[in-house]
Amino acid sequence: MKAMVLDRLAPIETRPLKLKTLPTPGIRRRNDVFIEIEACGVCRSNLHMIEGDWKNYGSPSTLPVIPGHEIVGVVKKVGEGAWKVRVGDRVGIQPLFSSCLKCDYCKAGKEHLCDDAEITGESVQGGYAEYIVASEEFVTPIPDSIDSPHAAPLFCPGITAYKAVKASEPAKGRSVGIFGVGGVGHLAVQLAKMEGSRVVAISRAKKHLDLAKKLGADNAVAYQDSAEQFVKALKKDEGLLDSAIVFAPSENAIDAAVKSVKKGGLVVVGVVGNIPNFSAFDEKTIRGTVIGSRQDMADLVKLAAQGDLKVVIETHKLAEANEVLARLKKSEVEARAVLVP
Ligand SMILES: [Zn+2]
Numbered sequence: 001m002k003a004m005v006l007d008r009l010a011p012i013e014t015r016p017l018k019l020k021t022l023p024t025p026g027i028r029r030r031n032d033v034f035i036e037i038e039a040c041g042v043c044r045s046n047l048h049m050i051e052g053d054w055k056n057y058g059s060p061s062t063l064p065v066i067p068g069h070e071i072v073g074v075v076k077k078v079g080e081g082a083w084k085v086r087v088g089d090r091v092g093i094q095p096l097f098s099s100c101l102k103c104d105y106c107k108a109g110k111e112h113l114c115d116d117a118e119i120t121g122e123s124v125q126g127g128y129a130e131y132i133v134a135s136e137e138f139v140t141p142i143p144d145s146i147d148s149p150h151a152a153p154l155f156c157p158g159i160t161a162y163k164a165v166k167a168s169e170p171a172k173g174r175s176v177g178i179f180g181v182g183g184v185g186h187l188a189v190q191l192a193k194m195e196g197s198r199v200v201a202i203s204r205a206k207k208h209l210d211l212a213k214k215l216g217a218d219n220a221v222a223y224q225d226s227a228e229q230f231v232k233a234l235k236k237d238e239g240l241l242d243s244a245i246v247f248a249p250s251e252n253a254i255d256a257a258v259k260s261v262k263k264g265g266l267v268v269v270g271v272v273g274n275i276p277n278f279s280a281f282d283e284k285t286i287r288g289t290v291i292g293s294r295q296d297m298a299d300l301v302k303l304a305a306q307g308d309l310k311v312v313i314e315t316h317k318l319a320e321a322n323e324v325l326a327r328l329k330k331s332e333v334e335a336r337a338v339l340v341p
């Protein structure tokens with residue numbers, strides 16, 4: 001099969017992904033399913049891993065590696081023990097490739113927190129390829145109403161946005177600021193609106209603020225590098241917020257979010273980053289969030305199938321992965337780029 005393979009960590013401008021022909025993976029375990037990939041989303045996490053930003057977190061744990069963890073394809077073969085998924089089904093794979101299914105987290109339905117979880121495209125081979133083999137326990141069926149390129153982003157930005165919005169305790173009459181309106185944020189804007197929240201989109205790029213407004217944001221405020229300056233502008237334009245969600249991968253943005261919520265407010269952090277200033281006496285809550293469980297995934301796909309969630313994508317060929325990631329690095333991708341083999 002053809003795949004875009006990373007042999008060594010390097011800046012994306014050096015085109016570190018190479019198009020190679022590799023042996024097509026086969027079914028190894030009873031519950032495995034063999035999937036012909038139809039689409040794979042291009043995630044900022046892929047970029048961080050490729051450039052070595054996440055070496056200290058042990059990602060990737062294996063090289064060479066095929067990146068990509070927002071995968072949709074059609075099941076072509078199943079193992080002899082498979083019963084949940086059939087040949088011909090269209091399914092998606094999220095970053096959580098598998099977990100032990102035995103520990104306390106797994107038993108509590110929080111398998112995305114499992115210490116023995118495998119991560120798609122980081123600890124196991126991912127979706128910048130023509131085929132992949134996964135366990136039927138960790139794939140999610142996709143209804144016919146969503147095509148594969150639009151379904152793929154549900155499997156990382158989608159579930160990330162869904163979980164983070166839930167964590168922000170959305171409700172009618174409560175405001176939520178969404179810091180960062182890209183692949184994840186453009187979905188969070190819509191999901192928070194569906195919950196009745198007043199949504200304030202915050203981004204550096206005018207293009208992203210316009211997109212957020214088009215997707216239903218009640219207000220859009222331009223992000224500024226000085227947290228103090230930004231909060232001043234926010235207070236004038238909108239007032240302090242009940243809650244905030246941070247998807248912009250910067251310590252500065254996290255700091256600004258903490259300062260943007262009222263006393264007693266809630267900040268949901270969905271990115272890797274430090275929290276530089278925190279005053280206990282403001283009684284603020286900071287909550288971390290990471291992808292989501294298999295149940296969250298199924299719930300989101302169901303919601304998306306109803307047709308109210310607009311997934312904004314652009315599609316590219318598999319061989320163009322380096323160029324697409326380079327554009328993502330420069331914030332030139334409007335919402336989500338998807339590779340189609
Ligand atoms: Zn991702």
Ligand SMILES: [Zn+2]
Pocket residue numbers: 099100101102103104105106111114115116
């Ligand atoms: Zn576990």
